[in-house]
Amino acid sequence: MTTRLSTLITVLALAAATASCAPFVNKERDGLSPAQRHPIAVDSDTASLTLAVDAKTRQLTPQMEADIKAFAAGYQMRGHGPLTIAAPVGSGNASNAARVARDAEKVAREAGLTDEELVSQGYNVSADEAAAPVILTFTRYVASASPCGDWSKNYGRSLRNRSMPDYGCATQNNLAAMVEDPHDLIEPRPMGAADAERRSVVFDKYRKGESSATPRSEDEKANVSEVAQ
Helix, strand or coil: CHHHHHHHHHHHHHHHHHHHHCCCCCCHHHHCCHHHHCCEEEEEEEEEEEECCCCCCCCCCHHHHHHHHHHHHHHHHHCEEEEEEEEEECCCCHHHHHHHHHHHHHHHHHCCCCHHHEEEEEEECCCCCCCCCEEEEEEEEEEEECCCCCCCCCCCCCCCCCCCCCCCHHHHHHHHHHCCCHHHHCCCCCCCCCCHHHHHHHHHHHHHCCCCCCCCCCHHHCCHHHHHC
């Protein structure tokens, strides 16, 4: 009996040890990457700038010019398709609005926009309308990731070593907020032309054994402690 009991205990112990070593079977979601778990959605959006025009408006104000320049800079950074300048047609202020629209186009050209990037058009307005605005618009893309804050599970003791529901969520949201042009997340933009002149300067200094770094001014040489103060 003693031998049989000892053998039975040994078998049970081995069975228990084998069971404890058996791997847990995780679900498909446990193998998802942060990009798959918290995908970034990219949608098109219309950026617009409204220029108020009334019977007394004869030209752009300094504030209007500044707004148009800033709007043009935003278009150059994230715009897709043309930048449209729409002036009212048939309204009581149509003449003044047409003049403002022409001036707005001039400012946009001075900001660097080309003929291919600018489109002028009109929109119909009732003759009773005496303050119809000039509207500038262009298409841009916006990015957004899934919301964070899912603390529904306690992973203080996790035998399966699963990733938390929020794993990678902050990174995905930061990427969506920081990307210069969200359209790049759909497809990469074409590579720009190389700066041959700068490349020639760098190679020439490299051959001579000189530093190819751009010289820094005294203002740029401030150390961290000075900045902190």
